Amino acid sequence: MSTSITARGRALRLVYVYVAAAAAVIALAAVLLSFSGFSVANAADAAWRGAFGSADAVLSSTLVRSIPFMLLGTAVALAFRVGVFNIGGDGQFLIGAALATSVALAPWSMPGWVHLILALGAGAAGGALWGLIPALLRRRWGVFEVLSTLMMNFVAVHVISYLVRGPLQEPTRIYPQSSTFAEGVRLPSVLDGTRLHVGIYLAIVICVLGWIWLFSRESGLRARLTGANPIAAESAGRIDTARTSFRVFIVSAALCGLAGSVEVLGVTFALYENLSPGYGFVGVAVALLAALHPLGVLASAVVLAAIDAGAGAMQRDAGIPSVTAWAVQALLVLAVLAGRALVNRARAQDVPRTPVTA
Amino acid sequence: MDWVTALLEATVRAATPLALAALGELLIERGGQINIGLEGSVLAGALGAAIVAEPLGAHAGLLGGAAAGALIGALFAVFTIALRTDQIITGTALTLLVLGTTGALARTLFSERGIALTLPMLPVNPIPGLQSIPVLGPALFAQPYIAYFAVLLAIGIHWWLTRTHAGLALRAVGESRENARVAGIQVDRVQWAAVLVGSLLAGISGAVLVLAQSGTFVEGMSAGRGFIAIAIVALGRWRPLPVLLAALLFGATTAAQYTAQTFGWTMPYQVFLAAPYLATLIVLFLSARRLSPASLSQRGPSLA
Numbered sequence: 001m002s003t004s005i006t007a008r009g010r011a012l013r014l015v016y017v018y019v020a021a022a023a024a025v026i027a028l029a030a031v032l033l034s035f036s037g038f039s040v041a042n043a044a045d046a047a048w049r050g051a052f053g054s055a056d057a058v059l060s061s062t063l064v065r066s067i068p069f070m071l072l073g074t075a076v077a078l079a080f081r082v083g084v085f086n087i088g089g090d091g092q093f094l095i096g097a098a099l100a101t102s103v104a105l106a107p108w109s110m111p112g113w114v115h116l117i118l119a120l121g122a123g124a125a126g127g128a129l130w131g132l133i134p135a136l137l138r139r140r141w142g143v144f145e146v147l148s149t150l151m152m153n154f155v156a157v158h159v160i161s162y163l164v165r166g167p168l169q170e171p172t173r174i175y176p177q178s179s180t181f182a183e184g185v186r187l188p189s190v191l192d193g194t195r196l197h198v199g200i201y202l203a204i205v206i207c208v209l210g211w212i213w214l215f216s217r218e219s220g221l222r223a224r225l226t227g228a229n230p231i232a233a234e235s236a237g238r239i240d241t242a243r244t245s246f247r248v249f250i251v252s253a254a255l256c257g258l259a260g261s262v263e264v265l266g267v268t269f270a271l272y273e274n275l276s277p278g279y280g281f282v283g284v285a286v287a288l289l290a291a292l293h294p295l296g297v298l299a300s301a302v303v304l305a306a307i308d309a310g311a312g313a314m315q316r317d318a319g320i321p322s323v324t325a326w327a328v329q330a331l332l333v334l335a336v337l338a339g340r341a342l343v344n345r346a347r348a349q350d351v352p353r354t355p356v357t358a
Numbered sequence: 359m360d361w362v363t364a365l366l367e368a369t370v371r372a373a374t375p376l377a378l379a380a381l382g383e384l385l386i387e388r389g390g391q392i393n394i395g396l397e398g399s400v401l402a403g404a405l406g407a408a409i410v411a412e413p414l415g416a417h418a419g420l421l422g423g424a425a426a427g428a429l430i431g432a433l434f435a436v437f438t439i440a441l442r443t444d445q446i447i448t449g450t451a452l453t454l455l456v457l458g459t460t461g462a463l464a465r466t467l468f469s470e471r472g473i474a475l476t477l478p479m480l481p482v483n484p485i486p487g488l489q490s491i492p493v494l495g496p497a498l499f500a501q502p503y504i505a506y507f508a509v510l511l512a513i514g515i516h517w518w519l520t521r522t523h524a525g526l527a528l529r530a531v532g533e534s535r536e537n538a539r540v541a542g543i544q545v546d547r548v549q550w551a552a553v554l555v556g557s558l559l560a561g562i563s564g565a566v567l568v569l570a571q572s573g574t575f576v577e578g579m580s581a582g583r584g585f586i587a588i589a590i591v592a593l594g595r596w597r598p599l600p601v602l603l604a605a606l607l608f609g610a611t612t613a614a615q616y617t618a619q620t621f622g623w624t625m626p627y628q629v630f631l632a633a634p635y636l637a638t639l640i641v642l643f644l645s646a647r648r649l650s651p652a653s654l655s656q657r658g659p660s661l662a
Contacts, residue, residue, distance in 0.1 A: 085446050146392060148639060151639045151642075154585070158628040158631045159628070159632070161631075321465040323457065323458045327457075328458070329458075334437065334451050334455065337437060337443045341441035
């Protein structure tokens with residue numbers, strides 16, 4: 001955004017922040033592991049093999065996990081850019097997954113790819129619908145979206161709990177989950193023999209489209225101005241900030257719903273409870289590490305997915321609890337937050353701040 | 359009318375930790391912050407209580423929970439107050455951090471023994487006289503002392519907010535940091551205090567889950583109660599006594615779920631569970647921004 005001569009200096013300082021944050025987190029993780037009596041060498045070895053060590057690890061583990069992270073990360077990045085704190089990613093993800101499931105299980109005779117596109121569309125529509133309520137509450141009545149989206153998450157969890165024990169339960173009525181989708185309504189894999197499905201293309205396209213829209217389209221500029229300073233955008237820029245943030249809110253929610261549909265159509269092939277182990281939160285972490293930049297989301301989604309995949313392998317091979325992944329992801333976010341805050345503070349003392357830094 | 363007593367008793371039991379966490383979040387929000395990391399404080403409090411209670415007993419466990427909750431609060435304050443990071447992102451990251459850390463710690467500390475962890479629990483402290491009131495007595499006045507503490511705390515916070523200079527200072531900061539600063543209030547110090555005390559209460563809330571309800575520690579056992587507390591604060595419109603009632607409502611829906619199942623009602627029990635969140639949404643809609651502390655929804659410094 002900023003075209004001033006300090007832009008390169010800023011980018012360089014950001015690189016320092018990320019390197020320092022990564023080094024700090026790795027050092028801290030090593031200290032904690034050895035303190036808990038684990039071999040750091042074994043752990044590092046297992047983590048590397050689990051995340052990047054083989055083609056299968058990269059394709060079937062890391063990249064598969066990165067797909068929902070990319071979509072949710074883009075959703076959060078766009079929303080936060082415009083000043084909408086959509087932390088309802090979990091709920092929108094679940095409702096998207098539920099609608100996609102009901103479409104995927106519908107006994108329609110049509111080509112598989114048409115059925116798939118309908119199911120994906122249903123997912124996006126479901127997410128948008130779930131986001132519509134907090135978006136309307138915000139636009140018309142000024143209800144703070146952090147609270148309303150949080151409520152919608154809980155309601156969604158109970159809706160799913162009802163659906164998998166009611167209308168969408170599998171026919172034997174034993175397990176709280178839906179039937180498994182037919183072969184034709186599953187996202188095909190990119191390479192035979194791997195679990196990597198074509199959702200990866202969709203996710204990458206969405207990130208790139210988000211980048212183009214945000215930085216090369218007039219409405220994207222309006223969104224950034226609204227997020228940077230709504231009062232100035234309204235008075236000096238003649239931007240309808242309420243409408244701008246409402247629209248971005250809905251798009252963000254639709255992307256979360258799309259993520260849910262991609263997950264059921266590409267990975268689980270069925271709807272069940274606990275489909276989202278806190279994906280909404282991971283989306284916030286992805287977006288923050290990416291500095292709310294849609295292309296950065298591509299990278300940070302892969303990094304956080306690799307941490308997940310590596311932790312899975314650490315549990316199998318070195319006996320280290322896989323939940324450690326969350327702690328490492330969180331530490332990375334906190335380290336970057338702290339690093340950026342310190343850099344910004346130093347910058348504020350020597351360079352006068354430009355009004356739009358986003 | 360046995361089931362009425364059972365329902366009421368279960369309601370109060372479920373509501374106690376919710377009320378404690380919500381009163382904590384109320385203090386934080388009245389000071390103009392919103393702490394999504396409260397969930398982390400509740401969970402940390404549960405683990406802290408488990409670690410301390412095992413060798414030292416249930417009462418010490420409460421203190422352990424309080425300390426663990428306050429520790430997470432201190433992290434939140436360092437980031438959001440000292441470093442001025444975004445509250446939503448910081449709180450989210452802290453909750454994630456605690457989920458991961460407590461999970462790993464619990465597995466290394468407890469699960470290698472091969473037997474389920476059994477912890478000392480808080481005894482019930484019946485209030486003489488009151489407990490023999492028919493129906494209500496055994497439900498309301500035969501609870502662990504921490505339940506009575508929650509009620510007294512709500513009254514105390516109400517008094518403190520409305521009748522003391524310190525309470526006024528907290529509310530002033532919540533309405534406008536700038537104006538409060540001009541009026542000579544040390545804004546950062548007030549917010550630090552609110553976050554620490556609020557998170558300490560959230561830690562006690564987690565301790566209550568362990569020491570008065572389950573008697574063990576389970577990974578992720580806070581199960582969203584920190585977030586529910588945020589809902590309760592909104593439902594109670596940022597006032598201590600209505601917040602106490604809102605906590606009872608949320609407790610009642612948990613209790614009603616089991617009662618409904620016992621009676622074999624055909625209504626999906628998820629309706630009960632979802633109802634308080636819908637009620638909160640409706641209250642948010644009816645009261646909109648008017649009654650929440652003004653600076654709560656203002657943006658922090660630029661995120662990108």
